[in-house]
Amino acid sequence: MGTRRILAGGIAQESHSFNPVPMGRSWFNVCAGVEAVAAARGSNSVLGGIVDAAEAKGVEVIVPTVFRAQSGGPVEEAVFEEMRNLMCDAARRGDFDAIVLPLHGGMLTPSLEDPEGALMAALRGIVGDDVPLTVGFDLHAHVTPEILARCDLLAGYLTNPHGDQGRTGQRAFLAALNMLEGRLRPALAAVHLPMLTFGNDRTDEEPLLSLHARARAAVEAGEAYDVSIFNAQQFLDVRGLGQWVLAYGNGAAPDGLALELAGTLWDRRRELIGTYPPLDEYLDKAARGTDRPLILGDQGDRVAGGSPGDGTYVLRALLARDDLPASAVPIADADAVRACRAAGVGAVVTVTVGGRYSTVAPPVTVTGEVVSAGASAQVVYDGPADAGYRTTLGAYAVLHVGRVNLVLTDQPYSYLDPGYYRAMGIDPARMGLVITRSGYHFTLNYAAVGQCVTVDTPGMTSYRVGELPFVKARPFFPLDEIEVTPRLHARGGALP
Numbered sequence: 001m002g003t004r005r006i007l008a009g010g011i012a013q014e015s016h017s018f019n020p021v022p023m024g025r026s027w028f029n030v031c032a033g034v035e036a037v038a039a040a041r042g043s044n045s046v047l048g049g050i051v052d053a054a055e056a057k058g059v060e061v062i063v064p065t066v067f068r069a070q071s072g073g074p075v076e077e078a079v080f081e082e083m084r085n086l087m088c089d090a091a092r093r094g095d096f097d098a099i100v101l102p103l104h105g106g107m108l109t110p111s112l113e114d115p116e117g118a119l120m121a122a123l124r125g126i127v128g129d130d131v132p133l134t135v136g137f138d139l140h141a142h143v144t145p146e147i148l149a150r151c152d153l154l155a156g157y158l159t160n161p162h163g164d165q166g167r168t169g170q171r172a173f174l175a176a177l178n179m180l181e182g183r184l185r186p187a188l189a190a191v192h193l194p195m196l197t198f199g200n201d202r203t204d205e206e207p208l209l210s211l212h213a214r215a216r217a218a219v220e221a222g223e224a225y226d227v228s229i230f231n232a233q234q235f236l237d238v239r240g241l242g243q244w245v246l247a248y249g250n251g252a253a254p255d256g257l258a259l260e261l262a263g264t265l266w267d268r269r270r271e272l273i274g275t276y277p278p279l280d281e282y283l284d285k286a287a288r289g290t291d292r293p294l295i296l297g298d299q300g301d302r303v304a305g306g307s308p309g310d311g312t313y314v315l316r317a318l319l320a321r322d323d324l325p326a327s328a329v330p331i332a333d334a335d336a337v338r339a340c341r342a343a344g345v346g347a348v349v350t351v352t353v354g355g356r357y358s359t360v361a362p363p364v365t366v367t368g369e370v371v372s373a374g375a376s377a378q379v380v381y382d383g384p385a386d387a388g389y390r391t392t393l394g395a396y397a398v399l400h401v402g403r404v405n406l407v408l409t410d411q412p413y414s415y416l417d418p419g420y421y422r423a424m425g426i427d428p429a430r431m432g433l434v435i436t437r438s439g440y441h442f443t444l445n446y447a448a449v450g451q452c453v454t455v456d457t458p459g460m461t462s463y464r465v466g467e468l469p470f471v472k473a474r475p476f477f478p479l480d481e482i483e484v485t486p487r488l489h490a491r492g493g494a495l496p
């Protein structure tokens with residue numbers, strides 16, 4: 001037998017239905033071929049896990065294309081079409097044994113509620129049902145009946161904050177390999193629950209900690225081959241939004257396990273709703289002085305949750321006080337970046353920033369000195385989450401406004417990793433206060449830098465979801481008090 005080959009590629013982005021800024025191609029990091037394989041090798045990403053696991057087994061990985069962007073508004077149709085055409089062209093060449101897709105799940109385009117399902121359907125249409133097709137998804141993916149019908153095994157991250165991206169890719173790859181070698185015949189038991197989690201949904205804390213421990217024990221004991229528990233991205237106004245428990249058996253579906261896990265999730269649903277401390281509490285703390293920098297997640301304007309990243313709520317609070325240490329706060333504002341870059345480093349400029357799309361606080365006019373500016377800065381993630389991942393920033397400028405380092409960028413970023421700040425000349429370890437546009441994931445990658453806290457701020461990604469105009473996703477708990485008896489989803493069937 002010659003060398004086995006797998007096809008791996010696709011698109012990874014998480015969309016927010018209420019973010020009005022469409023995501024175009026320039027927002028994506030696009031890579032292909034040996035360059036994509038080399039970039040992924042050894043990195044803690046889904047593709048990295050696929051590549052490392054495949055190469056350890058002597059399997060060659062073909063990457064027709066991989067599009068990756070941060071969360072944001074729906075992705076422009078042409079971007080999705082370009083990716084799908086590249087993947088389908090490669091699928092038609094047929095020079096591979098299985099397909100393993102590193103995706104995110106939970107993306108939107110203006111016309112598609114489930115583009116990942118559409119990609120899988122297109123690939124199945126070309127290769128048929130006999131070629132193993134497995135997928136790695138983020139834990140916050142929106143899973144659909146279409147996806148479950150088209151893939152042989154869907155593996156989701158098992159950690160939030162996410163630290164097992166590589167391991168997820170490895171699970172997806174090994175399932176495909178085991179199928180190819182006749183050791184695995186995946187049989188799915190799946191349960192959907194019309195509910196969302198809001199805030200108390202870390203997997204290293206209760207109630208999810210013991211739920212995942214039970215799932216892991218079941219896999220280790222051979223009760224199931226693989227289990228994923230999906231906590232859907234909360235800002236998707238799509239039909240069938242909710243939680244999914246997927247338990248795959250080898251030959252026989254572990255129905256009882258899936259029902260048990262889903263039953264626990266439903267019974268403990270009220271515990272999954274959390275609260276965050278107010279911003280002022282932590283600004284007061286910073287004013288009193290801390291041993292280590294305070295790293296604050298701006299809950300209401302989390303780019304990691306799909307927000308536009310131009311919210312001024314925190315910036316206003318920082319500028320309103322004169323007792324705070326040096327701070328770094330980001331705002332996405334292409335016009336302000338242009339003005340600062342035109343004035344040049346060393347110039348004193350007056351610009352009006354932010355508040356265009358994140359409208360809970362109005363734009364702010366500031367005067368400050370441009371201390372750095374540029375474009376195409378390289379970010380390398382320290383990790384542990386996504387350690388080694390490389391991405392390139394667009395244009396940026398840093399403005400000193402008193403003790404505030406106002407970090408202006410032409411696109412929004414989540415600041416999940418301190419590498420973002422360092423790329424623009426700011427060392428987060430030397431700040432007293434650092435703002436990120438993330439609610440969970442930054443806590444892993446800034447743990448070595450300072451104390452990480454997510455604060456309650458208003459905005460498009462705050463968990464005050466009753467303020468958002470959901471239509472298609474309803475009814476769901478906790479916006480709607482509904483009666484649910486968890487039951488098995490018939491593979492290929494519609495939602496109950």
Ligand SMILES: [Zn+2]
Binds near residue numbers: 139162
């Ligand atoms: Zn996620």
